[in-house]
Amino acid sequence: MTDSRRRRVTSVDVAREAGLSRATVSYVLNDTPGQSIPEPTRQRVLAVARKLGYTPSAPARALRSGRSDLVLMLLPDWPQGTTMIDMVEAATDALADLGLTLLTHHSATSHFAPMARMCAAISPAAVAGVVPFTEEEDAELRRAGVEIIFPRADAGTPEAPSWMGAPGRIQAHYLIEQGHTRLGYALPEHPRLYGIAQARLAQVAAVCAEHGLQPPTARRLPLEPSAAAATVAAWRTEPGSPTAICAYNDDVAIALLAGARSLGLAVPDDMAVIGVDDGPMAKLAHPALTTVGIDAPAHGRTLAAHLAAQIKGLPVPGVEETAERLIVRESA
Numbered sequence: 001m002t003d004s005r006r007r008r009v010t011s012v013d014v015a016r017e018a019g020l021s022r023a024t025v026s027y028v029l030n031d032t033p034g035q036s037i038p039e040p041t042r043q044r045v046l047a048v049a050r051k052l053g054y055t056p057s058a059p060a061r062a063l064r065s066g067r068s069d070l071v072l073m074l075l076p077d078w079p080q081g082t083t084m085i086d087m088v089e090a091a092t093d094a095l096a097d098l099g100l101t102l103l104t105h106h107s108a109t110s111h112f113a114p115m116a117r118m119c120a121a122i123s124p125a126a127v128a129g130v131v132p133f134t135e136e137e138d139a140e141l142r143r144a145g146v147e148i149i150f151p152r153a154d155a156g157t158p159e160a161p162s163w164m165g166a167p168g169r170i171q172a173h174y175l176i177e178q179g180h181t182r183l184g185y186a187l188p189e190h191p192r193l194y195g196i197a198q199a200r201l202a203q204v205a206a207v208c209a210e211h212g213l214q215p216p217t218a219r220r221l222p223l224e225p226s227a228a229a230a231t232v233a234a235w236r237t238e239p240g241s242p243t244a245i246c247a248y249n250d251d252v253a254i255a256l257l258a259g260a261r262s263l264g265l266a267v268p269d270d271m272a273v274i275g276v277d278d279g280p281m282a283k284l285a286h287p288a289l290t291t292v293g294i295d296a297p298a299h300g301r302t303l304a305a306h307l308a309a310q311i312k313g314l315p316v317p318g319v320e321e322t323a324e325r326l327i328v329r330e331s332a
Contacts, residue, residue: 009054018048029054071095071307072124073104074115076131076195081249083277083296084130090300091128098308100125119144125311126150128303131164131195148310150303164196166324167276167292168203171246174290174326175272176211183208183216184235184242186252189223197248200276204246217242221252221259228259232271236263244272244332250279253289257331261286272332287330294324 015025020041027035028045048054073088092102103124105115119127119141126148127141133149141149168185175183185201187194205215217238221231235241247253253275260267267273267287275282278293308314 009052011054013052014045014049014054017052018045020045069100070122070124071100071102071126071128071311072115072119072122073102073128074130075104075106081251081277082279083294086296087300087303090297091304092300094301094304095308098304098312100308100311116140116144119146126307128307148307150306150310165199165203167294168200168246169207170292170324170326171200171274171276172204172207172216174328175244175246175274175332176207176213178244178272178332180242180244180272181213182240182242182244183213184245185216185218186221186231186245186247186256187218188248188252189220193248200246200248214240216246221247221255223251223255225255225258225262228255229262230259232256232259232265233263236265236271242271244268244274247273247275250275250277250282250285250289250291253291253331254281254285257285257287257289268330268332274332278327282327283329285331290329290332291327292324293327 011025011029012022014029015022018025024037024041025045026032028037028042029049073091075084075088088102088104095102103122105118115127123145127146128150132151133141138149172183183204185204187197187201201216201218208215217235219231219235221228235245245253245256247256253273256271256273257267260271260273265271273289275289275291276294278291282289282291
């Protein structure tokens, strides 16, 4: 068994194998700025590093730079569907291509302190969030030594990710174009989804106002057939009952379809329904669900591009379009 297999391969091993000074090898392996290393020499070092299976020491790099190569991503304490999973996977792959490792952490917003303590312990290169951090959270992360926070809560931060509110606008515009003048909004029952649901509901209400219509009537809808049917029945008995419902997501929309079916209502003739996500079950629903698709992988890659640019001190590159899209099927 060789020495390099009995212990971790170091830059000293690479220098010895390449026949170069430790300083030269260190400059190449650490991509040290301001050093004029000939390209053949750089490629020689990298080839030897690959041959020996060299991987950089995370503690040593953190000691030199004051941070690790970890990007810590805070996932809100709500049910994680396919959209969130796809976004995180795409961000993970994009950051890995740049030598960064994404670490996710689930935390309720009311218990943010453990997140800050974790940052103080691992010295992440950056902290990312699904939604913009509040000013209080931003300040707590900075006290923990975090320099790069995205999205930030200050005035220079882009607005909330488009998948938060934009689906509501798309839903409302489409239903109004189909001739509906009384819209409803089906909220999720899970309380921790309240923030996103309210962002989407606000956009539905804004579109209704733009068209001179009454704001949508909103109800929480349980993901259980008899309870969903009771909610739909109550909706139908109120004055000016909605003829079309915007659902928070596909799960809520499918519950609406089940409730309507148990009441003998025809969708979309008696009540149109539109969801959000275009999850695997949307096209299998009966009737097939009209929905708003979210390009989660594109959002993940965009997040990674913003983070990588800030970590490496580069301009934010142009990133791909992440617009949500309407997918018309039978339910609306």
